[in-house]
Amino acid sequence: MAASMMLNPAHNIYNPHDLAADWFGQEVSTGTTIMAVEYDGGVVIGADSRTTTGAYIANRVTDKLTYIHERIYCCRSGSAADTQAIADAVTYQLGFHSIELDEAPLVQTAANLFKEMCYRYREELMAGIIVAGWDKRRGGQVYTVPMGGMLVRQPVSVGGSGSSYIYGYMDSNYKSGMSKEECLRFTGEALSLAMERDGSSGGVARLAAISEEGVERRVILGNQLPKFFSA
């Protein structure tokens, strides 16, 4: 660094960017941890609550579990602006479709609407979304639409920057045939582990259980998160 400064002494000795904080020019991102698990009778979804602009936490109580339809929610990760715009567009399209059909829409339909948008505008968007919900035809379903616009149905899915750290935990602890309470605990623990390791994830853990009866939302506050060994 010292060598390169010597080469152009005529330049300003201060960097104009030093006048503003590092995060002023950064995009708002939900560097995040999101997760969704199917169980017999519904799905459990979860997310952390941190939105960052560079090193600044713009919102420490974000709600990344977004309402799309009465029993369909999506978990957002990536650029906050992009995911909000996509979610708004899909909510409108799905609402219209549901009125035309005169019945509750399928989760697969919602997932395909997300996929269409994410794939068509893949070069401009930065959005990784997990769509989850309950419908009468196929019960609880989880669809993941990562960046690039792929669509695949999985029984359990994690996403966001914090997800890398919990793949091992998810692979070793997921069992098919879990009950709703087991799924809630599994999700809460996984989110807590990811939030502990990922700098872009943190705050509170928001959970929701979607089933035929409706949507039940929970919040696990920071001091109530399950604690693990930290080296």
Add this chain to the structure above:
Amino acid sequence: MSSHNNGWRSAAVSTGTTIIAVRYDGGVVIGSDSRASMGGEYVSSRVINKVVQVHDKIFCCMSGSLADAQAVTNAAIHKLNFHSMQMGEPPLVQSAASIMREFCYKHRDELSAGFIVAGWDRKRGPQVFEVSLGGMVVEQEFTIGGSGSTYIYGYMDAKFKPGMTREQCLTFTTNAITLAMDRDNVSGGVVHLAVVTESGAERQLIPGNKLPVFSRVLLVNEYLGIQVRVVVRGNAFESFWRAQSTRRVVRRV
């Protein structure tokens, strides 16, 4: 994308890897996978042992650029041996970590290799040190490193308990490496283990077909209105084959 096909040919050999060391009451357990890759596309060796013995009761695991790691390790073995002869007694684990750190820090602009140094000495018993890329040294109860380690941070935090026995440690280490190999494409092969205690060092090798199995739900598909869920237990190759043949069976129905 003209370099697409030549990708791995011009890439350096890297131990995109998973390495781990865990301390327990009587000693340390050290483990690694066995894959060396080039450019993330070609596996240049599927049986490489990244757990290197630098002295009778001190081991180190390599990660990062294989060339750099081997160079530093060989230099450290030489220096540590000399140091031990000068002192007239077996070297401390901390000395080994210090020697590696000296190389890593002095040449931090040229090198790109990280290490885990673990072993047993008479002064402080079993110890695990992490010597990371720029030359930082941190002593820990357990530590993981390499590209595959990101996927098992959650698992390690959840499952580690201080005061494990030797057997529990071995299971814990093997499970962790297996989970990382299942998710990281540049980690794989067999699991190399080493256990170091007061009485000496012992190496183990766990081949692919003896690794622990974590069942995987591979597909959820719908054919003719019937949901087909393929839950397979077995190693990756076996699981894939079974999933493919199940798909063929369903199509005929």
